[in-house]
Amino acid sequence: MFRLKLSKFFIILITLNICLHYSCNTNKSTKKLTIGFAQTGINDQWRKSMIKDMEIEVAFYPNINLKVLDGKDNIENQIKNLEELILEKVDIIIVSPVKSKPITPYVEKALKAGIPVLVVDRKIDGQNYTAYLGGDNEQVGVNVANYISSIAGNDPKKIIEIKGLKGSSPAYDRSISFNKIINKTNNLNVVHSIEGNWEEYSIKDSLKSFLKKEKDINYIYAHNDRMALGAWDVLKELNLDNHVDIIGVDGLNEPNGGIQLVKDNIxxxxxxxxxxxHEAIKLAIEMLNGEKVNKNNTLETILIDSRNADIMKHQFDKIYEHQLDIIKQQEKIKQQEDTYTKQSTTLKIVLALFIISITLGIYSIYSGYNIRKKKRELEIINKKITKQKKEIKKIANEAEHSNEAKVNFFTALSHEFKTPITLILSSIESLTEKQSTYKNNLKNEISIIFNNSKRLLRLTNQLLDFRKVEESKFTLKASETNLLDFSKGIFNDFESEARKRNINFTLETNNKDLSIFIDRNLMDKVYFNLLSNAFKFTPNDGDISIKITDHKERNFINVCFKDSGIGIPSDDLNTIFNAFTIASNNTKASSGIGLHLSKEFIELHKGSIDVDSKLGTEFTLKLYKGDTHLKPEEITYQSAEIDQSIITLDNEDNDNYFSEASINKNSNTGYSILIIEDNLDLIKYLESKLNINYNVHLSNGIDGIEKALEIIPDLIICDVNLPDKDGYVICEILKNDLRTSHIPIIMLTVLDNEESYLKGLHSGIDSYLTKPFSFSVLSQSIKTLIYNQEKFRYNFLHNVKDINFKKNIATTEQDFILEINEIIKKNRTNSTLSEESIAADLNISKIQLNKKLNAILGISISDYLQIEKDKNALNK
Structure with missing residues (x-):
């Protein structure tokens, strides 16, 4: 029974050890944490064994650093060590006090500095520490007293007690509990006590002196095995080693440890x-992770004699072997992971070499298989480890997804705010700068300000609604409402948008007189959110419908919102109503709380909302008839006013706004500008401001590249967030195309950070403006870029002999013109050289050649041929 219990105890220790090791490996953080250990001394075997166990345990945690300071059994040294650790602001302090009282103020000082303190082995004065871990010293004294009593028989026996360092809590507790039991036993008597300092030399003289006077001693109780071994040396010297039994404390599994001394009959x-x-490091890790730990943690003590010494040694040897095996296996896994990482990096670098890529890919898969195989071998050691690892990983993933969702929410919301702010500020700036044109532009400018102010208000109300829902502060105010009339009111607000985009938008019901109890204000927000999403993700010429179905034989009705848009991926359907969740195929700005609020509002009505996405998306509301499902305080018989902040104002008929009919509204034949932007208000604003001086062409982002290649404008203004390709991709494509590489590009974006700016420069943009921007700055940027283009053309045409391409034009354009020059040079004596032959040599058409050269230099290929002939004539 004793063996079984002991085996279970050590198996639990090993299991916890491996579990914590895996838990540490699941932590993705690279931050190094420091555990400072103020040890009493590190020279004795017991202390060395403690530090060794700590180092083995810390090896399982790559982000943990253990710093051990040696107090050399001197209280002043240990105080200095504690002050050093507090000054360094280590993450946690472990202390084994030399003496209890002097150390107490410094433990309290560490706590005030915000550093948790784990007291081990020896206690301090009082309970002002984070946690205590150590063996039960009182139980040690009890075990020794009971053992002596069990083997002493009925004859009187004399005992010498050799105590530990005076003032240390173990010495005090081991002595008090021992003497309490001995004093109750009639035939046992402690005849002498010796004060030691835990080392064998400290007791030899005192013991020898006493034994010379009193040789009739039966037992010696030493507070640790080192002093017990010193006592045996004295007994042997006096030839008393066969007459006195010695009982020690520590029981280390070392060559001179207590277990070996018992086996050797010393x-x-x-x-x-x-x-x-081991336990100290585990407890410290739990404290670092913010887990709740017990204030006092007691380790089990066991008495070892000749009956179980072999068993204990065997058990300890097995534990040590298991620990070494785990460390070795962990090192192998780390080596495999390092190998796998290096192979993955190599794979990316040599991706162009197809054969090598496949070889490395197979090898990477093989390495990954080996890693998984090694991990499975570790999992077999203890199944509990796998379960706990999955639970910890799940919690970590949930926390990571939650944090990422919140960050995405506030980022998206910030982006949502910036565009309307840009339009409002720009319109106000325009009204301020051009007071004389108020009558002509006032309606358009004020409409933009009005719409975008409403948009900002709607976003703000959405935030407030989310806060109310989270705090459960919404109170339903349901009133009897004709559902068709209510739906028509919102339907009419979206009809003009449907007409503009040629969307088949319908509303139908099987019961025109259907009335139910709803909170009109909340239901209005549900309708608006579902319809806004439908229009946002449904392409032109698509279908959107609202269908109200009265189940006359049942006590509920359904309202179905269906569209033919891009749909929702099946993997996202289960989470689409969660706060801050955005579908994986959503490339448009979105806050991620609209559907969450809609679900909450419907559930306030005791109804439900379901989603299906096969061809497009279909949301179905289930609402109950009558008012029996509502509480009396949730019903009102006064009409609730609808929050008008959700209603948008139509400026004008925007049908086919991006078509060719809206391009070039100004009849001037000056410079041309292509604006690639999907925000209609911003498009209208920029067009109205720029078409005074330029020929303005528009693209909503879907056909931006095609229009740029078709028009070859003098300048392009491009947004970053676009429905098809983002602005960086568009700019990179245009800058790498021979036909458009010369065109200056201005990037408009809400991303105001160094990374985004560098990404824009890498894609080839010439100017980077962040929203909200000043139209004056945009206007001046346009003028400067066009002026620089014209300046080059002028310099070229007026300085034919001195032109230096390498200093005046970009590499692509330079290579293009130098290639033309090389063709002309090679065919200097060829009378058949023509525009067509030059275009053929360049592998482009004559029209493309003329467009490109005219865009760069403002002249045709025939004019350029003439310039080259004149230059050759001058050189002669």
Missing amino acids: LKATVFYPTGG
């Missing part, structure tokens, strides 16, 4: 007093 028995090294 000690009668020893009490296994665990070092607690």
